[in-house]
Amino acid sequence: MSTKVCNSCKKIMRFQDTHCKTCGAEYKKVTPKWIVACAVLAALGFGVVVGMDKNRESDKKTVLQPVETNFSSSNVVIEFNECKGRVKAVQSAVVGTQYKSAVLVDTDIAYMARICTNDGSVLITCSASDRKMVTTKSNDCPL
Numbered sequence: 001m002s003t004k005v006c007n008s009c010k011k012i013m014r015f016q017d018t019h020c021k022t023c024g025a026e027y028k029k030v031t032p033k034w035i036v037a038c039a040v041l042a043a044l045g046f047g048v049v050v051g052m053d054k055n056r057e058s059d060k061k062t063v064l065q066p067v068e069t070n071f072s073s074s075n076v077v078i079e080f081n082e083c084k085g086r087v088k089a090v091q092s093a094v095v096g097t098q099y100k101s102a103v104l105v106d107t108d109i110a111y112m113a114r115i116c117t118n119d120g121s122v123l124i125t126c127s128a129s130d131r132k133m134v135t136t137k138s139n140d141c142p143l
């Protein structure tokens with residue numbers, strides 16, 4: 001017998017109930033944090049290996065950081081439309097959760113979106129001209 005918890009009063013509800021028997025609040029499905037984390041990691045993970053190449057001027061800040069810190073910036077060669085698709089997939093995974101996301105640029109030549117995570121945010125930039133996806137991690141969420 002599976003149960004769920006009311007979003008509003010935290011009382012146990014029966015799984016088939018759409019509204020809480022105690023307070024009448026409608027049950028809303030909450031995306032668990034780990035799903036969001038997985039979606040973000042899946043989008044970013046493939047960039048980690050390529051991101052190890054840190055001899056470019058834009059990566060100087062990364063080099064100065066302690067080794068224990070996760071990569072904070074990476075870029076990979078990817079078709080513009082595929083890049084956009086990946087970013088949008090991550091964004092749709094966080095819709096309705098506490099994780100904010102925003103599209104900053106959406107043009108034929110560039111797509112840029114910021115997605116907030118547990119410990120900051122990631123800025124993902126897709127560029128059509130050089131077919132690159134650049135991900136930059138920050139420690140804050142300025143949305």
Ligand SMILES: [Zn+2]
Pocket residue numbers: 006007008009010011020021022023024025
């Ligand atoms: Zn309730």
